[in-house]
Amino acid sequence: MAAADLAQIADVDIDSDGVFKYVLIRVHSAPPAEAPAGESKEIVRGYKWAEYHADIYDKVSGEMQKKGYSCECLGGGRISHQSLDKKIHVYGYSMGYGRAQHSVSTEKIKAMYPDYEVTWADDGY
Numbered sequence: 394m395a396a397a398d399l400a401q402i403a404d405v406d407i408d409s410d411g412v413f414k415y416v417l418i419r420v421h422s423a424p425p426a427e428a429p430a431g432e433s434k435e436i437v438r439g440y441k442w443a444e445y446h447a448d449i450y451d452k453v454s455g456e457m458q459k460k461g462y463s464c465e466c467l468g469g470g471r472i473s474h475q476s477l478d479k480k481i482h483v484y485g486y487s488m489g490y491g492r493a494q495h496s497v498s499t500e501k502i503k504a505m506y507p508d509y510e511v512t513w514a515d516d517g518y
Contacts, residue, residue, distance in 0.1 A: 399434045405505040407439040410476045415439030416469040417493035437498045439472045446487040468493030483513040
């Protein structure tokens with residue numbers, strides 16, 4: 394599985410509105426021990442249906458493993474997505490996975506939503 398295959402995976406998949414949990418996941422094109430440097434990418438996933446950050450990670454990692462990828466969770470937080478105001482705010486942390494690097498998540502979200510005001514903060518839960 395080549396790095397080109399990783400490009401087929403969307404960088405960001407979040408719900409279209411509301412406040413919800415999210416996780417930052419690193420997807421490897423092969424098991425981490427076998428993956429040469431550079432054959433991984435970070436993806437942002439956030440959904441309202443998730444009661445816990447682990448719910449999102451378990452679902453996404455399971456889907457990725459079926460496609461031959463391996464995953465690691467880099468942390469989590471919350472996203473406030475106000476679609477009418479075109480604003481997204483990334484904040485908080487995951488009790489189980491710790492705080493995601495919100496600056497990385499925010500850059501990926503900005504690329505997906507270029508006409509939005511996208512902000513982040515380390516405070517809050």
